[in-house]
Amino acid sequence: xxxxxxxxxxxxxxxxxxxxxxxxxxxxxxxxxxxxxxxxxxxxxxxxxxxxxxxxxxxxxxxxxxxxxxxxxxxxxxxxxxxxxxxxxxxxxxxxxx
Numbered sequence: 001x002x003x004x005x006x007x008x009x010x011x012x013x014x015x016x017x018x019x020x021x022x023x024x025x026x027x028x029x030x031x032x033x034x035x036x037x038x039x040x041x042x043x044x045x046x047x048x049x050x051x052x053x054x055x056x057x058x059x060x061x062x063x064x065x066x067x068x069x070x071x072x073x074x075x076x077x078x079x080x081x082x083x084x085x086x087x088x089x090x091x092x093x094x095x096x097x098x
Contacts, residue, residue, distance in 0.1 A: 010072050013065060021057040025049060025057075028052050029049050037052075
């Protein structure tokens with residue numbers, strides 16, 4: 001995989017998480033506007049919808065974005081393996097110089 005494809009896995013996952021949150025936020029905002037959900041206490045309407053959207057979007061993201069999360073974790077594993085290989089090569093090069 002190229003470096004651009006590896007970077008896009010993280011960006012794509014982040015944008016999809018934001019998209020799930022925004023979708024939940026507007027769906028809940030609509031339900032509050034229609035009176036299906038309570039408006040909260042006083043001026044706490046926005047905070048109520050933000051907290052509820054966060055609570056609902058977290059498990060949805062966990063289930064819906066599983067493949068993207070796996071691709072991102074594979075990207076991290078590959079980078080760690082490359083860093084370990086470079087460290088080992090440098091260590092062997094230093095040992096050979098002595």
